[in-house]
Amino acid sequence: ILNVEQSPQSLHVQEGDSTNFTCSFPSSNFYALHWYRWETAKSPEALFVMTLNGDEKKKGRISATLNTKEGYSYLYIKGSQPEDSATYLCAFENQAGTALIFGKGTTLSVSS
């Protein structure tokens, strides 16, 4: 079973803080790295799908980078808001395109 690791498991920040978390994944047989946000009582929602080494993607205050050679991706949130509170999941997709393998997630809590 492939290992996708996320750290930290959880963190708590104050409104306005910027934060980042890490996803590490196998560097071989890589096709894509997916990021999802999962708010309580809702469906996980796609943030980014990243395929190219060095790729950077941005959506509002959230951005992500990708290093496929060393097998990691960072997710950044600038100026955290209480509505950013959620679990952030990353998922590895291999070149065969078989089902995504998810990390255990990072749970972010933002206090106002």
Add this chain to the structure above:
Amino acid sequence: DVKVTQSSRYLVKRTGEKVFLECVQDMDHENMFWYRQDPGLGLRLIYFSYDVKMKEKGDIPEGYSVSREKKERFSLILESASTNQTSMYLCASSGSSTGNTIYFGEGSWLTVV
């Protein structure tokens, strides 16, 4: 808006019962998936399907089976429910190409007593 619908949000079943969890997607997606979510274990893949009548085992298929008779519908079956199958079950779907976003349902909370 894309939609993955899980028909039952909350279920309570007795040990030994046969349980059906139904999932329907309206996006004409080829791929459909069943995951379960448990605290500290993350999302784990139970089964997936690339086409009608086709199924593949995921990481934790024991105690489960699936059915995909129509493209839009993917059912998860617990042949004889056990207490260790108490969990939250998530259905998802995606298009057939690599790099596609997958879309999730809202989850089904199953308690086996």
